[in-house]
Amino acid sequence: MRSERVLRGTSAIVGVAESDLGEVGPGFTALDLTEQAAGRALDDAGLTISDVDAVFSHSAFYSMPTVTLAERMGIRPRYSDSTAMGGSSFVAHLRHAVAAIDAGLCEVALIAYGSNQRSASGGHVSSGSNHIPSYETPFGPRLPVSAYALAAARHMHEFGTTREALAEVAVAARRWAQLNPSAFERSELTVDDVLGSRMVSTPLTVRDCCLVTDGGGAVVVTSTERARDLPRPPVFYLGGAEAHWHSSISQLPDLTVTAASETGARAFDLAGLRPSDVDVVELYDAFTINTVLFLEDLGFCLKGEGGAFVDKGGIAPGGHLPVNTNGGGLSYGHPGMYGIFTLIESVRQLRGEAGDRQVLDAHVALAHGNGGMFSSQVTVLLGDESTL
Structure with missing residues (x-):
C-alpha cells in the first residue's frame, strides 16, 4: 500500500480569507457569507472561479452544501466533498483535498464555510439533527455545553485542575484578540471576570464558552508546483490525521482523553516533526x-499537566x-463551526501577515479541529518553504 x-x-x-464577521445583520444568509469568503480567498490566491x-464544504444551514455553493458561484467541479464531522470537517477537507490533488482528481480545491448563526437565531444551531x-x-x-462540562469536571477531579486554570485559557484568548482588529470581543478580561460570570453548566461559566457570531472562511489549495507561480507565499501541507471514537459523550471511555491523542501522534509522525x-x-x-485537553493529547504537555501549562499566561x-x-472561538469569533479559522490563522502566521499578533520566526503551525462532543478530531501540520 x-x-x-x-x-x-x-x-x-x-x-485564505474571511467573510464579514461578527454580527452582519439580517441581510446576509449563510450562503452569502460562504460565497463572500470564497471569492475573497480566490482573490488572495490570485485565482478565479474558472480555476x-x-x-469542499459542510453546512448546518442549507442542504447539499457543495452542490449549492457551486451553483451559486458558477463552479462545475470535477471533485466534490461534503464530509460532515462537525466543526472539524474543514480541517479534514484539507487533508482530503491534498490527497485528491496528489491523485490527479483535481488541481485547485476550494474549502469554504459560512454561518449567520448570530443574526439568524442569536443562539445555538447544531451541525445536524440527531434522529x-x-x-x-x-x-x-444542555448540549453541547453539558458534554464539555462533564470533561472539565472529570479533569478537575482526576488531576486537581483548578477553575482558575480554565479561566486562564479564556484570558489568554482575549489577550490575543486584543491584538486582532477582526476579533469580536476585545475588552479587558480577568480570571476573576471569568469565575464571576454567569454559570452555564457547572463548572463552566459563560466566559468558558465560545462566542456566537456570524462569519465565514475559505481556503484555496493547489499543487506545490502551481503554488510557486502564484502571488502569495505557499503554506505547505506537511501531514495530517483524523479520527472519531464516539458520537455521544457517554460513549467516550475516558472523559480526559480524546481522539486528538491519536491524530496528533499520527500527524507528527507523517510530518516528521515533534511538538x-x-x-x-x-x-x-x-x-x-478543549484547549487544556488538546494541549495534553497533542503532546505539548503530559496528561494532567494542561492546567499548569496554561497557568500564568503560558499560552498568552x-x-x-x-x-x-487570533483570539480563538472564545474571543475572535465562533460562527457555529470554527475549524476553518484554525487553518486561516495558521496560514497568516506562516506568511508573516498577522500584524500585531505575529509570532516571530514562525515556520511550523499546528491546526486542530474538533467536532460534536469531543467526537471527531483532526490535526494538520503546516509549514513555510523552510520546512521542505
Missing part, C-alpha cells in the same frame, strides 16, 4: 477545557507557546 508520507509537501494553501475544479435516540436524552443535558518543532498552535476552543502573548493567536 502506498504510504501517506508521500503527501508531505505535495500541496499548499495559496489563499476551481474541486469544492437516533440517545441514552443521554432522559437526563436532559517542540511547532511555533504556533491553533486549536478549536469551543470551551476552555509572551508565554511559552503561542496558542489561538
Whole structure:
C-alpha cells in the first residue's frame, strides 16, 4: 500500500480569507457569507472561479452544501466533498483535498464555510439533527455545553485542575484578540471576570464558552508546483490525521482523553516533526477545557499537566507557546463551526501577515479541529518553504 508520507509537501494553501464577521445583520444568509469568503480567498490566491475544479464544504444551514455553493458561484467541479464531522470537517477537507490533488482528481480545491448563526437565531444551531435516540436524552443535558462540562469536571477531579486554570485559557484568548482588529470581543478580561460570570453548566461559566457570531472562511489549495507561480507565499501541507471514537459523550471511555491523542501522534509522525518543532498552535476552543485537553493529547504537555501549562499566561502573548493567536472561538469569533479559522490563522502566521499578533520566526503551525462532543478530531501540520 502506498504510504501517506508521500503527501508531505505535495500541496499548499495559496489563499485564505474571511467573510464579514461578527454580527452582519439580517441581510446576509449563510450562503452569502460562504460565497463572500470564497471569492475573497480566490482573490488572495490570485485565482478565479474558472480555476476551481474541486469544492469542499459542510453546512448546518442549507442542504447539499457543495452542490449549492457551486451553483451559486458558477463552479462545475470535477471533485466534490461534503464530509460532515462537525466543526472539524474543514480541517479534514484539507487533508482530503491534498490527497485528491496528489491523485490527479483535481488541481485547485476550494474549502469554504459560512454561518449567520448570530443574526439568524442569536443562539445555538447544531451541525445536524440527531434522529437516533440517545441514552443521554432522559437526563436532559444542555448540549453541547453539558458534554464539555462533564470533561472539565472529570479533569478537575482526576488531576486537581483548578477553575482558575480554565479561566486562564479564556484570558489568554482575549489577550490575543486584543491584538486582532477582526476579533469580536476585545475588552479587558480577568480570571476573576471569568469565575464571576454567569454559570452555564457547572463548572463552566459563560466566559468558558465560545462566542456566537456570524462569519465565514475559505481556503484555496493547489499543487506545490502551481503554488510557486502564484502571488502569495505557499503554506505547505506537511501531514495530517483524523479520527472519531464516539458520537455521544457517554460513549467516550475516558472523559480526559480524546481522539486528538491519536491524530496528533499520527500527524507528527507523517510530518516528521515533534511538538517542540511547532511555533504556533491553533486549536478549536469551543470551551476552555478543549484547549487544556488538546494541549495534553497533542503532546505539548503530559496528561494532567494542561492546567499548569496554561497557568500564568503560558499560552498568552509572551508565554511559552503561542496558542489561538487570533483570539480563538472564545474571543475572535465562533460562527457555529470554527475549524476553518484554525487553518486561516495558521496560514497568516506562516506568511508573516498577522500584524500585531505575529509570532516571530514562525515556520511550523499546528491546526486542530474538533467536532460534536469531543467526537471527531483532526490535526494538520503546516509549514513555510523552510520546512521542505
